[in-house]
Ligand code: HEM
């Protein structure tokens with residue numbers, strides 16, 4: 001074992017009180033194969049280090065660090081693109097007349113949809129302004145450009161359904177065999193997305209196009225999610241999955257109330273900031289919008305009294321969640337329906353007919369699109385076009401994101417003072433998330449200003465783009481260096497080639513790896529973060545006094561952050577408070593009170609929504625993904641006893657008919673964790689595979705060398721010094737002490753230190769002198 005080499009001398013506690021004053025004369029060498037690294041550079045080994053008395057040392061630059069192993073690398077294993085042709089059944093010879101008929105019928109289906117929308121609109125079947133469903137729809141609203149893309153996919157789906165009817169194909173064959181038909185050959189040629197022409201630009205495009213020079217649309221905004229396993233739509237094409245082996249699946253709310261309860265099981269080694277980073281990076285990676293009507297109204301599927309709208313009054317994209325009459329929470333309140341609108345779909349880049357795929361309206365890459373915006377138009381609105389800076393609003397001398405005084409997307413006092421505007425529309429969802437948007441905005445302006453001093457000759461454009469490139473790299477570095485090791489554990493990191501290097505370039509860019517977000521990641525596995533959320537948010541004042549706020553009172557209401565000292569209180573709270581563990585216990589603030597409106601005592605249920613979203617996307621069940629992940633499938637509930645707690649298995653068995661019916665989300669949520677990880681094997685596999693493709697498939701990934709515009713080795717070393725701790729120290733209003741690894745709870749290995757301490761290194765931007 002590597003740690004057998006550790007020679008234990010000083011305890012780190014001895015260092016912390018006077019950490020600024022340690023003389024370099026007390027330099028400690030590390031015994032090989034250990035090397036002296038700052039805590040942030042040893043984040044990946046945190047679990048092992050914590051089990052041992054720490055050995056402080058000074059690295060060559062004078063930073064106080066820990067003796068840490070030099071990380072070895074294992075070959076990455078992201079799935080390679082096999083090429084559509086290899087997957088397709090032999091091309092069928094369909095007559096051009098049949099194809100034309102199907103295409104024309106599809107166009108009339110779409111016209112029919114417009115007529116239905118008109119009639120529903122005229123009859124006032126629209127969503128109430130002040131409803132919890134409205135708050136939900138804010139999180140999932142399409143951009144203006146999104147709709148036309150989705151209309152194209154609706155045409156392809158309709159034409160596929162018409163062909164299915166005509167040819168009397170089974171659902172199994174319809175979704176797959178019809179992929180053999182290229183829409184460009186079939187009077188649907190206008191549904192095929194145009195490919196951009198690419199130049200070798202130094203900077204990422206805003207919409208992610210031209211990252212892959214051979215496949216310019218890979219990973220770009222408005223393209224489809226990829227799949228690890230083929231969908232199981234009810235009709236094989238796009239109808240939601242409502243049964244398995246001809247038997248109806250259990251009601252999702254019943255699954256949620258039977259299996260998921262609210263109980264306090266905190267992860268005491270971690271902090272709530274871990275949860276919050278998860279959501280922050282998620283909002284860089286994926287947003288699947290839901291349908292709105294042609295005039296951009298939100299779709300309502302429930303009656304004002306809480307029942308399900310009758311089918312003739314319901315929009316065709318409604319997929320309302322049915323609440324059992326005897327539901328312990330909603331039952332007594334007379335609520336029998338939770339609003340749910342289907343996810344938008346988009347044509348696949350290969351322009352094939354066949355089953356539907358959902359759309360990601362963001363760039364799939366981790367590129368800080370949530371800071372800058374996922375399109376040139378959105379990005380331009382957020383820029384000052386002076387000095388490389390982003391626009392801000394200044395409140396009592398402090399920088400905040402822009403405010404939208406017209407929009408009515410917030411509740412509480414924020415409704416009158418204006419919601420914040422950032423590169424992602426979910427910025428106001430919960431103030432802990434908003435606080436990260438604020439400090440990343442400030443970090444951008446801080447770096448742009450520093451670069452303008454170093455390089456007075458740089459134009460606004462160069463200052464902006466160079467800073468944007470650094471911020472994108474920081475997002476990636478914090479995610480791979482601090483966040484993923486805490487979630488996945490070191491072993492999974494290494495198996496999937498996710499471990500950041502300590503020096504040099506990575507050579508893992510592979511133009512055959514599709515960087516797209518997978519449907520399994522977005523609609524199930526990464527929603528594991530919902531289990532980490534604390535229903536109460538701690539706010540810690542400068543003097544250590546703690547105030548507690550219930551999350552249910554703060555959805556889309558970030559006004560508190562405008563008040564002096566409150567941004568710091570939220571940030572201090574997050575690096576102090578534990579998160580909940582990833583398991584079947586989830587806070588009631590999310591499972592009964594999500595987006596609760598003022599003066600109400602109920603909201604939505606995020607876990608039911610997650611399960612329903614999986615069925616909306618046609619995701620196969622948990623057992624399928626055991627096989628996708630190389631694990632043996634289970635054949636009975638008995639088999640699950642080695643994988644989950646007995647009480648959970650009993651509860652699953654009481655709602656699901658067969659183990660094959662278990663939804664991916666609930667199965668992944670309740671698995672026993674892998675050693676050193678917060679996740680079980682199936683979620684680990686889906687999440688690690690995603691981050692492998694997000695690395696290997698991203699030409700601009702910060703560690704990649706060999707690209708015409710890779711960071712220089714010196715710049716890369718500076719980026720490697722950065723931690724979320726440093727970003728908090730530099731951009732909060734007045735936070736003076738943090739632990740170096742903010743996702744980990746303070747401990748002797750990770751003690752709170754002064755922000756100015758050399759234990760928390762900073763980038764030296766002189767490496768960008770140009
Ligand atoms: C207070 C915290 C959070 C709230 C209120 C929240 C709420 C939501 C809501 C309402 C949705 C849309 C559900 C749907 O209609 O399908 C969603 C989606 C999602 N959430 Fe969260 N979430 C939170 C934290 C997190 C965290 C910590 C993570 C991950 C670590 C996460 C990952 C995701 C993912 C991956 C999606 C799917 C995104 C998409 O495909 O568009 N969330 N969340």
Ligand SMILES: [Ca+2]
Nearest residue numbers: 284363365369
């Ligand atoms: Ca992105």
